[in-house]
Amino acid sequence: MPNLGIRGLYYITHIDNLPSILRYGILSHQLVEERNISYTPIYDTEIVTDRKSILAPDSKSLWSFANLYFQARNPMLYRVIYEKSYKNIAVVEVKPDLLDRPDIFITTGNARASDSEILSQKVGVKRLRQIRKDVDVVWWKPEDGSKRKIMAECLVPDLVPSNFIQAVYVATHEVAEEAKKLLPSDIPIIPEPNTFFQPLWKKRLTPNLFL
Known part of the structure; x- marks a missing residue:
């Protein structure tokens, strides 16, 4: 894979799912249902249902x-933060080495959108720039x-093994401390407010007003 400064690939999830992800990996929706994993x-149920009817080039x-x-700071994260609160959301960073696997697919935008292409690994890596x-x-x-293009995806068959996870990002130091209680591991848990559409700092002007 050409070195294009791709630091990682990203999975957006509820913070409560982190222990399960560290144990089983990042699973496809199909595997989650088959294994009856809590x-x-x-996500939006309608969106996920729509994705079920869309097929990759291998007919799956x-x-x-x-x-x-490819970008964690995207419309989906913005939406779930609005709906669930930044305190409940984590972004799992996966090693970009995953892009070397020949069985993955790479999309040029949100895979649900008709304008997005779903490319084989061989073709997709040539479009990474x-x-x-x-x-x-x-x-x-x-x-x-x-809005569609920033949601470009890497589609991995079945699951991403947990040994590919290299970091977990959260919105604040307080959320990081809570996440560390859930993850007794050496995986870094990194507060990164900007990714979560939060200010890098804030100052209290009054009991109810911040700058």
Whole structure:
């Protein structure tokens, strides 16, 4: 894989799911159901149902893939933070070595969108330079396609083994301390407010007003 400065691939989840992910890996929706694994959902049921009917080039449903994003700071994270609170959300960072696997697929945007291509690993890695450019943006809008493109995915058959996990990101130091109680491991838990659309600092002006 060409070195394009891709630091990692990202999975957005509820903080309560971290122990299960460290134990079993990041599972496809299909495997979660087959193994009857308990988890806390963060997704929109309608969106996930739509993905079940979409097929990858190998004729398998998107439900049979674990999906990772090239950019964690994306519209899905923005939405779940609004719906669930940043205190409940974590971003799991996976080693980019996963992109060397020949059985993965790479998408040019949200895999659910009809305008997105689902590419084989061999073809997809040749498009990574453009994908990197498309996801390396601060904000997005649907009109120019940037909202779809920033959601580019790496689709991994069945599961991402837990040994590929290299870090967990959360919004604040307080959330990091809570996450450490759930994860008795040496995986770094890193507060990164900007990723979670939070200010890097804030100052109390009054009991109810912050700057």
